[in-house]
Amino acid sequence: MANPLQFIQQTRSEISKVVWPTRREVVLTTIMVLVMATLTAIFFFFVDWIIRSGLQMILGYFG
Numbered sequence: 001m002a003n004p005l006q007f008i009q010q011t012r013s014e015i016s017k018v019v020w021p022t023r024r025e026v027v028l029t030t031i032m033v034l035v036m037a038t039l040t041a042i043f044f045f046f047v048d049w050i051i052r053s054g055l056q057m058i059l060g061y062f063g
Contacts, residue, residue: 021029
């Protein structure tokens with residue numbers, strides 16, 4: 001088991017190596033995620049609508 005003081009020093013050393021994103025990067029990434037989630041939701045809405053319409057036509061024809 002490692003010395004607790006040495007562990008804390010190594011942990012602080014590793015944390016200092018982390019490159020934190022800038023505020024601009026965080027905002028742009030957040031906007032990109034929201035746009036992609038919206039586009040994906042719209043895509044699946046239309047896919048669902050097409051499949052539902054097709055099934056209704058088929059069931060209406062045979063029902």
